[in-house]
Amino acid sequence: SSSPPPPRRAAAVPSTPTTPGMAPSRVLVVGAGATGACVALALRRTMGRNVTIEVWEKARGPGGRMSTNRQELNGAMVRADMGAQYLSLDSADKACAEVADMLVKEGACSEVPASVLSSTPERPSGESWKHLVGASGGVNDALKVLLGSAEVEPHYEKRVASLDAQQGHWRARPFDGSPGMFDAVVIAVPGCGVGGDNLNKIRGSWENVISAEQNKQLQAVEHDHRWSFALYLPLDCSAKCEAFFGPSAVEKVVDDGTMHMLCYQSRKVAQATNTEPAGALVVIAHTTLAWAKRNARASGRDERLLKEISERVASVLGLPGPISRLMLGSKVITWKQSQVTSPIPLNAAVGPCMLLSTQPPLLLAGDYFTESNFGGCLRSGFGAADLLAKILKGDCPPAIIEAAANGDRDSGGKGTKRQGEGNKGKAGGEAGKGYSSRGKGDKGGDNSRPSDSNWQQGGWEEKGGGGKSGNQGGKRW
Numbered sequence: 001s002s003s004p005p006p007p008r009r010a011a012a013v014p015s016t017p018t019t020p021g022m023a024p025s026r027v028l029v030v031g032a033g034a035t036g037a038c039v040a041l042a043l044r045r046t047m048g049r050n051v052t053i054e055v056w057e058k059a060r061g062p063g064g065r066m067s068t069n070r071q072e073l074n075g076a077m078v079r080a081d082m083g084a085q086y087l088s089l090d091s092a093d094k095a096c097a098e099v100a101d102m103l104v105k106e107g108a109c110s111e112v113p114a115s116v117l118s119s120t121p122e123r124p125s126g127e128s129w130k131h132l133v134g135a136s137g138g139v140n141d142a143l144k145v146l147l148g149s150a151e152v153e154p155h156y157e158k159r160v161a162s163l164d165a166q167q168g169h170w171r172a173r174p175f176d177g178s179p180g181m182f183d184a185v186v187i188a189v190p191g192c193g194v195g196g197d198n199l200n201k202i203r204g205s206w207e208n209v210i211s212a213e214q215n216k217q218l219q220a221v222e223h224d225h226r227w228s229f230a231l232y233l234p235l236d237c238s239a240k241c242e243a244f245f246g247p248s249a250v251e252k253v254v255d256d257g258t259m260h261m262l263c264y265q266s267r268k269v270a271q272a273t274n275t276e277p278a279g280a281l282v283v284i285a286h287t288t289l290a291w292a293k294r295n296a297r298a299s300g301r302d303e304r305l306l307k308e309i310s311e312r313v314a315s316v317l318g319l320p321g322p323i324s325r326l327m328l329g330s331k332v333i334t335w336k337q338s339q340v341t342s343p344i345p346l347n348a349a350v351g352p353c354m355l356l357s358t359q360p361p362l363l364l365a366g367d368y369f370t371e372s373n374f375g376g377c378l379r380s381g382f383g384a385a386d387l388l389a390k391i392l393k394g395d396c397p398p399a400i401i402e403a404a405a406n407g408d409r410d411s412g413g414k415g416t417k418r419q420g421e422g423n424k425g426k427a428g429g430e431a432g433k434g435y436s437s438r439g440k441g442d443k444g445g446d447n448s449r450p451s452d453s454n455w456q457q458g459g460w461e462e463k464g465g466g467g468k469s470g471n472q473g474g475k476r477w
Contacts, residue, residue, distance in 0.1 A: 025183040032057035033064020036188035037143040038381025040150035046389040053152045058159035068138030069331045076279025079137040080230035087374040092128040108145040137269040162204035184361035191368040195337035222342035225292040232280040232329040260288045300332040339372040351383035
């Protein structure tokens with residue numbers, strides 16, 4: 001069968017016209033995950049042509065925890081959503097409803113009835129909640145549409161190494177490539193934790209603007225830890241998959257101590273695109289929290305763990321023979337910072353984000369200010385963009401400016417937050433590693449960020465940039 005068409009680039013969204021006499025501000029958004037894409041979209045809507053927006057992302061394309069893996073198998077490109085399976089948004093929220101409608105209208109997503117989804121603690125439920133699937137087979141297509149609509153200048157495989165204040169601007173230096181000077185920065189990567197790509201990994205004088213109270217809040221955020229395993233199987237395994245999942249379900253909770261949920265990616269794509277599976281069938285196993293905790297010190301390249309999970313999947317599906325002989329390819333990601341279990345309390349004055357500096361502006365945004373679903377990322381991203389727009393326009397309430405200017409700086413900045421991170425150096429050092437599959441592996445930027453340990457069957461592929469940063473963290477702090 002023919003491959004589904006790619007999503008259309010969204011038309012330019014309605015935005016504020018250019019303000020006469022106002023020089024465009026140059027804004028950097030760090031991270032092209034759900035939050036970063038929403039920051040860019042909202043900023044463009046609010047500021048119009050009064051801003052130029054650059055997005056720096058360490059992976060080869062947008063995604064973050066909405067990563068989609070692609071492998072070419074038997075002449076077809078086959079995709080697997082490795083993190084979020086759906087975009088969940090509360091349509092009772094006006095901004096969420098507008099973005100959901102835009103994504104469906106532009107052909108990036110289609111709505112999925114809740115009846116075909118499993119009931120899990122992580123997924124919100126209720127009549128006002130909408131759940132969207134990537135209409136071409138991958139959830140990260142939605143981010144491509146949002147970034148296109150925001151008319152950003154994207155820079156992929158460009159990871160921020162340091163951020164320093166210089167003469168009223170922020171100087172961002174990447175690990176590879178040329179630095180840039182910006183009037184404002186929004187950091188939209190995961191918060192503090194043990195993952196390989198988060199706030200802890202960005203050095204520079206920006207660390208010194210974090211107040212003692214902000215530092216305390218950032219340290220208090222908690223995440224759970226999960227692994228996801230994508231298994232690419234021959235098409236003749238379809239009968240076993242159909243028998244397990246039933247006539248219409250696209251996922252099923254297992255909760256056997258090892259596997260929390262098994263997702264039928266091939267059916268999800270078939271339902272969204274009205275096409276039959278080609279190249280391979282894909283199922284994705286998400287582990288239980290207990291299993292992830294037992295294997296917290298392991299890396300995604302541990303073949304023993306791939307064998308354990310794949311054999312468990314084979315047993316559940318009733319597949320014949322050793323599954324190692326059946327598998328056409330695989331992909332493993334260890335999400336060391338998966339779902340936020342303890343977010344930062346809402347600051348009523350600032351909103352679901354954190355303002356670190358107004359001169360020059362620097363803000364933090366992410367699901368660690370709200371909740372771990374697309375709607376939570378959107379609310380934080382839109383909140384940060386709206387606040388930044390007020391600062392750039394000179395309309396920021398004085399109380400917010402005063403709070404940012406007079407915050408307690410006696411903590412020594414982020415150095416305090418990093419105490420004890422030395423024993424996390426190894427985890428950081430393992431980040432960014434990945435095996436390529438038996439197929440041709442990741443294509444065109446759909447891979448996940450190489451920040452969490454990231455493995456594909458066959459041989460090493462991705463850059464291990466996270467490793468150096470992690471080791472530095474262990475030595476320096």
